[in-house]
Amino acid sequence: xxxxxxxxxxxxxxxxxxxxxxxxxxxxxxxxxxxxxxxxxxxxxxxxxxxxxxxxxxxxxxxxxxxxxxxxxxxxxxxxxxxxxxxxxxxxxxxxxxxxxxxxxxxxxxxxxxxxxxxxxxxxxxxxxxxxxxxxxxxxxxxxxxxxxxxxxxxxxxxxxxxxxxxxxxxxxxxxxxxxxxxxxxxxxxxxxxxxxxxxxxxxxxxxxxxxxxxxxxxxxxxxxxxxxxxxxxxxxxxxxxxxxxxxxxxxxxxxxxxxxxxxxxxxxxxxxxxxxxxxxxxxxxxxxxxxxxxxxxxxxxxxxxxxxxxxxxxxxxxxxxxxxxxxxxxxxxx
Amino acid sequence: xxxxxxxxxxxxxxxxxxxxxxxxxxxxxxxxxxxxxxxxxxxxxxxxxxxxxxxxxxxxxxxxxxxxxxxxxxxxxxxxxxxxxxxxxxxxxxxxxxxxxxxxxxxxxxxxxxxxxxxxxxxxxxxxxxxxxxxxxxxxxxxxxxxxxxxxxxxxxxxxxxxxxxxxxxxxxxxxxxxxxxxxxxxxxxxxxxxxxxxxxxxxxxxxxxxxxxxxxxxxxxxxxxxxxxxxxxxxxxxxxxxxxxxxxxxxxxxxxxxxxxxxxxxxxxxxxxxxxxxxxxxxxxxxxxxxxxxxxxxxx
Numbered sequence: 001x002x003x004x005x006x007x008x009x010x011x012x013x014x015x016x017x018x019x020x021x022x023x024x025x026x027x028x029x030x031x032x033x034x035x036x037x038x039x040x041x042x043x044x045x046x047x048x049x050x051x052x053x054x055x056x057x058x059x060x061x062x063x064x065x066x067x068x069x070x071x072x073x074x075x076x077x078x079x080x081x082x083x084x085x086x087x088x089x090x091x092x093x094x095x096x097x098x099x100x101x102x103x104x105x106x107x108x109x110x111x112x113x114x115x116x117x118x119x120x121x122x123x124x125x126x127x128x129x130x131x132x133x134x135x136x137x138x139x140x141x142x143x144x145x146x147x148x149x150x151x152x153x154x155x156x157x158x159x160x161x162x163x164x165x166x167x168x169x170x171x172x173x174x175x176x177x178x179x180x181x182x183x184x185x186x187x188x189x190x191x192x193x194x195x196x197x198x199x200x201x202x203x204x205x206x207x208x209x210x211x212x213x214x215x216x217x218x219x220x221x222x223x224x225x226x227x228x229x230x231x232x233x234x235x236x237x238x239x240x241x242x243x244x245x246x247x248x249x250x251x252x253x254x255x256x257x258x259x260x261x262x263x264x265x266x267x268x269x270x271x272x273x274x275x276x277x278x279x280x281x282x283x284x285x286x287x288x289x290x291x292x293x294x295x296x297x298x299x300x301x302x303x304x305x306x307x308x309x310x311x312x313x314x315x316x317x318x319x320x321x322x323x324x325x326x327x328x329x330x331x332x333x334x335x
Numbered sequence: 336x337x338x339x340x341x342x343x344x345x346x347x348x349x350x351x352x353x354x355x356x357x358x359x360x361x362x363x364x365x366x367x368x369x370x371x372x373x374x375x376x377x378x379x380x381x382x383x384x385x386x387x388x389x390x391x392x393x394x395x396x397x398x399x400x401x402x403x404x405x406x407x408x409x410x411x412x413x414x415x416x417x418x419x420x421x422x423x424x425x426x427x428x429x430x431x432x433x434x435x436x437x438x439x440x441x442x443x444x445x446x447x448x449x450x451x452x453x454x455x456x457x458x459x460x461x462x463x464x465x466x467x468x469x470x471x472x473x474x475x476x477x478x479x480x481x482x483x484x485x486x487x488x489x490x491x492x493x494x495x496x497x498x499x500x501x502x503x504x505x506x507x508x509x510x511x512x513x514x515x516x517x518x519x520x521x522x523x524x525x526x527x528x529x530x531x532x533x534x535x536x537x538x539x540x541x542x543x544x545x546x547x548x549x550x551x552x553x554x555x556x557x558x559x560x561x562x563x564x565x566x567x568x569x570x571x572x573x574x575x576x577x578x579x580x581x582x583x584x585x586x587x588x589x590x591x592x593x594x595x596x597x598x599x600x601x602x603x604x605x606x607x608x609x610x611x612x613x614x615x616x617x618x619x620x621x622x623x624x625x626x627x628x629x630x631x632x633x634x635x636x
Contacts, residue, residue: 196520258523319604
């Protein structure tokens with residue numbers, strides 16, 4: 001027989017290193033042709049930080065994404081941005097890059113204000129154009145400003161630095177461990193085969209508060225990837241020892257989900273602005289993984305009426321638990 | 336390197352001559368999906384590899400006088416894409432589709448799957464249920480036929496010695512009103528070794544609502560794929576009914592003797608799966624069509 005059940009898992013997760021300084025730095029340079037080079041130590045390990053940092057700089061400087069080059073994670077030339085860990089790069093390096101862009105922008109504004117004869121405060125930089133907010137006819141192109149800067153021998157460069165406000169934990173574990181938190185709830189529907197113990201994940205709905213989705217498609221990618229990893233954690237991943245030796249040390253027997261095991265993941269992006277984040281953004285990398293196993297275990301429990309306290313929940317464990325539950329029921333009936 | 340020489344041959348004759356010349360130091364390589372790993376892990380040692388993957392005369396799937404004949408170098412992908420097999424021998428098409436991943440199916444061959452003799456090799460389970468035979472060339476120029484029931488000696492050990500023999504062809508007879516199906520359980524849906532593989536081939540007599548012939552092969556429940564003779568006898572003993580399928584599954588349960596395995600599960604669990612999967616695969620097999628002379632639709636139990 002096949003039984004279905006639903007379960008929910010919720011989580012909060014602190015962004016960045018716990019109660020420790022974990023700063024990030026960045027350099028930004030605007031070139032004569034209005035293209036931009038970012039230097040950052042932020043390592044893109046596939047999560048898409050290079051894309052997101054370029055987007056942040058493009059937004060700040062009013063230029064196209066395609067005009068941004070990112071030089072990253074090269075200790076020879078890039079400033080330290082800390083580890084790609086703790087779901088911290090969009091939040092922390094994003095802020096560093098934004099601040100570096102803002103500092104480069106100051107030079108542009110200064111030069112623009114001089115040329116347009118208006119105060120810097122009333123200028124806005126968008127679409128390669130500097131405009132006065134008070135009178136839109138007062139304008140100058142970024143290209144002209146860059147040409148003037150070249151004439152004067154002014155480099156349009158900036159550096160930025162961000163370190164989240166935390167306070168180390170005292171002896172009682174009290175302090176301010178993180179500057180911001182991510183929140184998420186996932187809902188999972190499973191189908192359990194009560195004769196073979198096989199578990200099929202039918203649907204995942206994953207709602208994640210990311211502050212601001214700088215790149216919604218990348219956020220969905222993170223949520224889908226995290227949920228799949230969480231499904232593997234719940235149902236498959238296990239180091240098996242025999243006489244102290246790992247006997248499944250290869251990916252042919254240390255199993256993680258394949259494309260055929262992946263359920264339909266419906267992502268819901270929640271944007272509750274984080275005031276200290278770049279354009280309101282915070283992190284989503286690890287949070288996507290955290291509630292999935294909980295939700296799956298709850299869904300299985302909902303389907304079978306049996307709780308599991310050990311991962312992974314394998315078909316064999318399911319059958320054994322069903323057998324034990326049946327025997328207990330029978331005994332209870334006897335009395 | 337794990338070998339000294341790698342020779343790619345253009346003719347069957349050439350391959351046999353090389354094996355003779357090197358007297359046990361040369362070994363045939365087909366797709367290499369198992370062999371290369373075994374060489375790398377030093378489970379097997381070899382000086383010369385003789386690659387026979389360019390021999391078109393070893394790649395075919397054909398029907399001749401009620402027999403299906405398959406060249407040993409036919410890849411799993413070719414088997415899985417054969418309309419002939421999907422129409423008449425579903426169990427083998429399913430087995431070939433279950434092997435590894437597309438990359439492995441594209442290079443791995445049915446001959447390699449047989450010679451390598453793993454206890455639950457997908458195509459072997461199907462071919463056992465099909466009561467297949469193999470044609471083997473010896474390097475003295477002779478040729479012999481070996482039935483599958485005699486082919487396997489132990490885990491990773493078959494009667495065919497790839498340092499002196501070449502597996503040429505696999506053949507089996509189509510049965511009247513043949514039904515077949517593969518039941519497979521693994522820890523995930525692709526690219527995983529089976530916890531259990533069941534190949535079932537039946538020949539039905541619709542008029543009398545009973546079976547002419549029943550063959551069930553289960554693996555891995557012993558060092559080599561195993562035919563469930565008692566369960567087969569049970570199936571032939573009476574008219575078809577749900578109770579009959581249940582007793583046959585019980586007989587398979589009784590005969591299966593899998594060992595406790597930390598990777599595949601403990602004995603009790605695996606025996607229980609034999610019972611459940613035998614019953615389910617019998618049901619699916621009865622609902623299929625195939626073989627020769629099958630006109631009317633599926634049979635209901």
